[in-house]
Structure formats: structure tokens, C-alpha cells
Amino acid sequence: MNNPPTSIRASVFGLWARDFRVLRREWLPFFLRTVMNPLLTVFVFTYVLPRSGQHLPVAAGAMTFATVLLPGLVAVAMVFTGVSAVALPLSIELGATREIEDRVLAPVPLTTVPLAKVAFGAFQGMLAGAAVFPIVMLLPATEVHVRVASWPMLALMLALASWTAASLGLFLGTAVRPAQIGLMFALVLTPITFLGCVYYPWASLGAIPWLQYGVLANPLVYMSEGLRIALTPDVPHMVPIAAILMLAFLATLLTTLGVRGFIRRVVA
Amino acid sequence: MSVAVRLHNVHKTYPGTPSVVALDGISLEVPAGTIYGLLGPNGAGKTTSIGICTTRVRATSGTAEVAGLTLGRDDVDVRRRIGVAAQAITLDRACTVGENLYYHCRYFGANRADARERTEELLERFRIADRRDALPIQLSGGLAQRTQVARAMAHRPEILFLDEPTAGLDPQSRLALWDLVRGLRDDGITVVLTTHYMEEADRLCERVAIVDHGKILVEGTPESIKRDAGGASVVDVAFGGDASAAQAAVTAMPGVREVVPTAGGLRLVVDSEGSVVPSVVAALSGYQLTDLKVTEPSLETVFIRLTGRDIRE
Numbered sequence: 131m132n133n134p135p136t137s138i139r140a141s142v143f144g145l146w147a148r149d150f151r152v153l154r155r156e157w158l159p160f161f162l163r164t165v166m167n168p169l170l171t172v173f174v175f176t177y178v179l180p181r182s183g184q185h186l187p188v189a190a191g192a193m194t195f196a197t198v199l200l201p202g203l204v205a206v207a208m209v210f211t212g213v214s215a216v217a218l219p220l221s222i223e224l225g226a227t228r229e230i231e232d233r234v235l236a237p238v239p240l241t242t243v244p245l246a247k248v249a250f251g252a253f254q255g256m257l258a259g260a261a262v263f264p265i266v267m268l269l270p271a272t273e274v275h276v277r278v279a280s281w282p283m284l285a286l287m288l289a290l291a292s293w294t295a296a297s298l299g300l301f302l303g304t305a306v307r308p309a310q311i312g313l314m315f316a317l318v319l320t321p322i323t324f325l326g327c328v329y330y331p332w333a334s335l336g337a338i339p340w341l342q343y344g345v346l347a348n349p350l351v352y353m354s355e356g357l358r359i360a361l362t363p364d365v366p367h368m369v370p371i372a373a374i375l376m377l378a379f380l381a382t383l384l385t386t387l388g389v390r391g392f393i394r395r396v397v398a
Numbered sequence: 399m400s401v402a403v404r405l406h407n408v409h410k411t412y413p414g415t416p417s418v419v420a421l422d423g424i425s426l427e428v429p430a431g432t433i434y435g436l437l438g439p440n441g442a443g444k445t446t447s448i449g450i451c452t453t454r455v456r457a458t459s460g461t462a463e464v465a466g467l468t469l470g471r472d473d474v475d476v477r478r479r480i481g482v483a484a485q486a487i488t489l490d491r492a493c494t495v496g497e498n499l500y501y502h503c504r505y506f507g508a509n510r511a512d513a514r515e516r517t518e519e520l521l522e523r524f525r526i527a528d529r530r531d532a533l534p535i536q537l538s539g540g541l542a543q544r545t546q547v548a549r550a551m552a553h554r555p556e557i558l559f560l561d562e563p564t565a566g567l568d569p570q571s572r573l574a575l576w577d578l579v580r581g582l583r584d585d586g587i588t589v590v591l592t593t594h595y596m597e598e599a600d601r602l603c604e605r606v607a608i609v610d611h612g613k614i615l616v617e618g619t620p621e622s623i624k625r626d627a628g629g630a631s632v633v634d635v636a637f638g639g640d641a642s643a644a645q646a647a648v649t650a651m652p653g654v655r656e657v658v659p660t661a662g663g664l665r666l667v668v669d670s671e672g673s674v675v676p677s678v679v680a681a682l683s684g685y686q687l688t689d690l691k692v693t694e695p696s697l698e699t700v701f702i703r704l705t706g707r708d709i710r711e
Contacts (some may be wrong), residue, residue, distance in 0.1 A: 137507045144504025151501075152492045219492070231488040232498075232549065235452065236505035237478040398412065398446075398455045 141238045145246040148233075153215075153254065163214060164258040168203040168265050175199065175329075176270030196270035197365055201357035202328030203266045204259045208295040209326075209350055211258040213319060216251035216299025218311065224395045225308045234396045244300055244392040248385055251296030256288060276361055283370065284360040290377035291353040297384035298349060304391030326350030331358060333366035349384070352376045401463075402557050402588040403428035403451055408460035410446050410612075420446040422612035423460070428590055428605070430556075433583050435603030436592040437697065439707075443612040444592035445485065448561050451590070452482045465556055478506070481550030485562040485592075487542045489534035495545050496521060496530035499552055506553035516552060524548035524578070540571030547578060551587075558582060560591040564598060576602050596698040608701055615704045624695050630655060631670040632693040632702050633678060636663035639685030647681050654678070658706060663689070667703055670695045 153160060176196040179186060186195045223230040233243050267274055278284050306314045325345050327335075332355050335342035345351050356373040358365055367373075403426070410421040421443045428434040436444040449455030450462050453473040462469040465479040489498050499520050503513035521527040524544050534542060543563060550558055560579070564572040579589050579602060593599055599606045600620045607617040616623055637644060645664055649657045653674035656667040668674040675692055693699050701707075 140507035140509075141505050144501060144507070147504055148490070148493065148497075148501040151497065155492075227491060228484065228486055228488045229490050229492075231454075231482075231484060232490060232502055233505060234454070235477050235480075235482055237474050237507070239474060396454065398449060 138238050138242060141236050142242060142246050144236075145233060145243065146250055149247075149250045160215070160254075160257075161261060164207055164211060164261050165265060167210065168207060168262045169269070171203060172196070172199065172266050172269045176272055180271050193275050193364065194270070194272040196266070196272045196274045197276075197362050198331060199270075199329065200263075200266045200274055200276065201361050202326070202354045204262050204361075205291055205295075205326070205350055205353035205357055206323055206328050207258040207262040208255040208292050208353065209298065209319070209322065211255045212251055212295035212297075212299030213302060213314075215254045216247055216296055217301075217303035217306065217314075220247065220300065220303030220392075221306055221308050221311060224304065224392075230396065240393050240397065241389050244304075244389045245385070248293070248296045248300050248388070251299050252289070252292040255292035255295045259288065259292070275364055277363060278361060279363050280360070286374065287356040287360040287377075290374065290381060291356055294349050294353055294377050294381040294384065297381045297388055300388030301384045301391065304388055304395055322348050322350045327354040331355070331366045332368055346376075349377070349380045352380065400430045401427045402430040402432075402465060403434075403590060404461075404463040405447065405450070406461045408447070408450060408462055409458045410443075410450065410455060411458045420612055421450075421457070424609070424612065424614055425460075426607050426614060426617060428588060430588050431583065431586055432604045433579060433589045433591070433602055435599040435606045436590070436609055437594070437596065437599040437603075437606050437701075438592075438609035439594055442609040444594075444609055445561055446612075447609070448482075448559050448590065448592060452480055452559050453477055478553070479556050481553070481555035481558045483543070483546040483550040483558070483560050483563060485565060487534065487539075487546060489537075489542060489545060489549070491534050494531050494533055495526055495537070498534070498545065498549055502549045502552045508553075520548045520552055538571075540567050540574065543567060543571070543575065544578065547575070551582070555587070557588045557590065560589065562592055562594070564593065564595065572598075596696060596701070600697050606697065608697070608704065610701075610705050616700065620697060623697065623700055630667050630699055630703060631675075631695055632699045633666040633668055633675060634660065634663065634689075634691045634693075635666070635678070635682060635687060636689040637682060637685040637687045644682055644685045647685075648678055651677060651681060656703070665702075667699070 175186065176199065188195050188198065267276065302314060302318065326348050327345065332351060335345065352373045355368040356377055358367040359370050359373060405424050405426050408421050408424045412418040412420055424443065424447060436447060438444050446455055450457050450469060451464050453469060453476055456470060464476050467476050469476060493501060496517055499517040500513050503516050508516065521530055524547065526541060526545055526548065529537065529541060537545065547560065564575050567575065583589055604619060606620050606623060608615045641659055645657055645659060648654055648666060653669040654666055658665045666678060679687065679690065
């Protein structure tokens with residue numbers, strides 16, 4: 131018999147190979163759903179509005195609105211990928227079709243399948259971020275001030291943000307039934323996007339203290355702020371250690387809840 | 399002979415309001431290398447029994463062993479030794495038929511070359527090679543079920559669990575699946591299947607456990623079960639006359655073992671030997687007899703005798 135760690139690794143590569151095959155077949159829809167939101171956001175807010183003379187007031191020290199938007203939109207792309215690449219398929223596979231069953235019956239601990247999903251979802255989140263970056267960097271009519279002060283910081287923030295997004299996807303995928311997907315977009319995704327410090331830095335909420343503290347429950351806040359720290363450090367941002375610790379905490383929490391939810395759904 | 403599956407006093411209660419007792423003390427042994435059938439109506443506990451053997455349902459109490467390994471403790475190793483084809487089609491809809499087989503091999507640790515080779519082998523053996531690039535939703539029920547069995551066999555398990563493998567299949571596909579199952583048994587695979595088709599249990603299975611309300615009513619070879627039931631036939635009669643008088647008229651007749659009133663008539667359990675049926679017809683001639691149906695000794699009559707119900711009621 132194979133030695134267990136080796137065989138778990140082989141199974142995990144098998145699970146990823148399957149997800150990668152599906153991703154390759156679906157790359158065009160994946161790309162389109164990833165870039166549509168940032169493309170239109172950037173087009174309207176950093177091209178149409180400035181060109182038509184309607185300048186948005188920008189938070190103090192934030193330079194241009196396009197600079198504020200860049201990390202936020204990369205973070206939003208990651209969250210949407212976590213939902214569309216992890217939560218939606220999982221919700222269906224765990225639902226009526228029970229398609230997940232064959233993977234659950236693989237000779238690995240029950241935690242392996244959801245953890246492999248999160249890892250692959252994080253990889254897809256990185257791809258989504260990479261697809262969005264050139265759009266939010268190059269398309270705006272106004273200047274975008276990107277300055278990577280520390281590459282290790284960027285790598286860390288990307289890893290934490292994509293992990294958080296994928297684990298949110300796992301959690302939602304195990305908690306939401308297919309029939310409630312529409313509701314999930316309305317009640318979860320829309321609020322976390324608009325209240326996720328995507329269109330404004332967290333510091334600028336100082337004017338509305340209840341909101342500034344209220345949004346701290348939103349994982350997207352730390353993703354946006356974390357990427358702001360790494361990509362546009364000249365815009366006001368959270369202290370790095372707070373963003374790092376909160377992302378690590380929320381990703382761990384969501385992964386744990388998601389894995390538990392997964393096991394509850396597959397074992398009676 | 400070694401034992402492939404052993405259940406000892408297994409109980410399963412699904413929590414909820416109200417909680418549902420699915421298994422109420424099931425004990426059985428499946429000899430290795432046989433085709434074993436769990437026969438019973440829907441809701442009898444067949445799928446739960448299979449779920450426990452295949453690591454997907456946790457028993458509330460009792461012990462379950464598969465291939466000598468204990469469920470709940472050695473689940474990962476159990477999964478390596480078993481193949482499972484569920485009642486519903488659980489094929490991966492995002493992958494083709496060929497990919498379903500290929501990735502299943504990969505999940506079980508095969509490298510790319512081995513997985514490719516095994517996929518080709520299975521596509522040929524299960525006669526689905528011409529549908530390798532089809533998506534599961536494009537398959538007929540019979541082909542989808544055959545693909546599922548192929549996938550369940552892909553990692554060369556010792557024990558194959560089939561949950562209602564022929565439910566909803568046309569007669570031809572059903573016979574084809576029976577041949578397939580016999581072929582696997584001839585290769586030394588133990589096959590445990592559930593069914594609510596009496597005929598399937600009778601003709602395909604070497605041993606059968608009749609299950610109802612989470613309990614095993616009787617267990618053995620189909621022949622021994624029918625023999626022990628004493629060669630009883632079931633006669634259903636419908637008539638327009640006075641039911642209680644008719645019941646009294648037939649109850650004491652020689653060869654009539656049991657009489658139960660049904661909607662519109664009576665159900666009699668009678669000796670299958672001799673000429674009981676003509677005598678029953680004669681005795682009921684004054685009661686406006688309108689219909690009569692004789693069910694020869696079979697697992698079906700055994701089930702009716704044990705439960706007072708048809709299996710599909």
C-alpha cells in the first residue's frame with residue numbers, strides 16, 4: 131500500500147488536474163466574467179465622468195480616483211472569482227446532482243477535497259487579479275500611481291487576499307443552497323462590494339465613525355487595504371500588520387467553517 | 399469463506415424533528431466473491447446501509463466492517479478498497495465520459511500514463527468507447543449507469559456497491575447490467591446491490607436480505623428463502639358480495655394459511671401445491687367474484703407474507 135502522505139499528494143494533484151481541465155475549457159467565460167465589472171467601473175468612473183467634466187471628489191492624499199480604484203477592483207475580482215469559481219460550482223455539486231460524491235470517495239481524509247478547492251480557488255483568484263490589473267492600470271484617462279515598495283509584501287498580500295476570497299467561496303458554497311444563489315448575490319456580495327473600501331480608502335471613512343468600525347467585519351476591506359499597502363502605498367491605508375493579521379484570521383475562520391460545512395453536507 | 403462486509407447491530411437515526419430511524423439493528427455478513435442483494439421497498443434502509451458501508455453515513459451505533467477494516471476508523475483505507483455507484487447519476491457534469499474515468503483514476507493516485515491506460519481499458523470493457531467525448535447529460539440512463547459502474551471499478555476495488563443500479567432502466571439495459579455484474583463477480587469482485595425488484599434479487603443475487611423498516615426480515619439464498627416460506631402462493635380476489643361472510647367461507651379451507659381483507663376483496667396465502675385455487679373459486683362463487691390474481695411462490699410472496707404488504711405499496 132502507498133505511504134499515506136504520498137498518496138494524498140497524488141490525489142490532490144488529481145483534484146487540481148480536474149479543476150484545471152474545467153478551467154481551461156471554460157477560460158473564455160472565466161475571463162469575461164472577471165473583466166466585465168472592472169472594465170465598466172473603470173470606464174465610467176475614470177474615463178466617462180472625467181471626460182464629461184464631472185470630477186469625483188477624491189479622499190485627501192489619494193491622488194487620483196483611478197489610483198484608489200486599482201487595488202479595490204483587483205480585490206473585488208478575487209472575491210467574485212471565489213464566489214463564481216468555488217461557491218457556485220460547489221453549491222451545485224453538493225446539491226441535487228451530488229457530483230462531488232466521486233471526489234468525496236477518493237482515498238483521502240474528508241478535509242482534503244475542500245482544502246484542495248480553496249487552494250485552486252486562490253490560484254484562480256490570482257489569475258483574476260492578473261487579468262484585471264492591466265485594465266485598471268492602463269485604461270483610466272487620469273494617472274494611476276502604482277509603486278511597489280516591497281515585492282515580498284505584494285506576494286504576501288496577494289496570497290492572503292486570494293486565500294480569503296477562495297475560503298469565502300468555500301464557506302458560501304457549503305452554506306448556500308442552489309435556489310438561494312440569487313439571494314446570496316443581493317444580500318452578501320453586493321453589500322460587501324459597496325462597503326469593502328473598494329471605491330474609497332478605509333481612512334476616509336473617519337468622517338463616519340460608525341461605518342468605519344462597522345465595515346471591519348467585511349473581509350473585502352482588508353483585501354482592498356492590503357493590496358493598497360502593496361500597490362499604492364501613497365494612498366492613505368491601514369497599518370500593514372492589522373491587514374495581515376485580519377486577513378490571516380478571517381481566511382482561517384472561513385476555511386474552518388467551510389471545511390466543517392462541507393463535511394456536514396457530504397456525511398450523514 | 400472470507401467475509402467482505404460485516405454489519406453488527408447497526409442503528410442509524412437521522413436527527414431532525416421528528417428524527418427518522420433508518421436502521422433499527424441490522425446485522426449481516428456478505429461472503430466474499432458473491433453477488434449480495436438488499437431487497438426492500440423505498441425507505442426500508444437499503445441506501446442507508448450502503449451509505450454506512452461506503453463511509454458516507456455514520457452509524458449511530460453498532461459496528462460495520464468492510465474488507466476487514468472498521469468503518470469510522472479506517473475510512474480512508476475502506477475507500478481505497480471499495481467502488482461505489484450511487485442510485486442517482488453522480489457523474490461529473492463538467493467532464494466528459496472519458497474524463498470522468500481518467501480523473502477518478504487520478505483521485506486514486508494513478509499517474510497520468512496509468513490513468514490514461516486504465517481509461518482506455520474501461521471504455522472498451524464497458525462498451526462506452528464511442529461516447530468517450532460525450533458529456534454526462536448527453537447519455538441515456540443505461541449508458542450513464544454503465545459509465546458510473548465503469549468509474550466505480552476504475553481503481554480495481556475488491557467490493558463494489560451498487561445502489562439501485564437498474565432503477566429506471568429499460569428491460570434491455572437492465573439485462574445488460576446484470577451481465578456486467580455477473581462478469582465482475584466472475585473476476586472475483588464482491589458485489590453488494592440494493593433493489594426493489596424482486597425478480598432482480600431472485601435471478602441475479604446469490605444471497606439476499608429482505609429489509610423493511612430498518613430491519614432484516616429474512617436472509618439467505620433466494621432458494622432457501624422461498625423454501626423456508628413453505629412454497630406459499632398469494633391469491634388476491636375481488637368480489638362484490640359480503641366480505642366478512644366470504645372471509646369466513648375460505649378461512650377454514652384446507653391449504654389456506656392466511657386470509658387478510660383488502661380494499662375490495664381478500665388476500666389469501668395458500669399452499670402452492672394441490673388445487674387450492676379452484677376450491678377458492680368454487681367457495682366464492684356465491685359472492686360475485688370479479689377478479690382473481692395468483693402470485694406464484696417468489697420473493698414477492700415471501701415479502702407479502704412477512705409484511706402483509708406489496709413491496710411497491
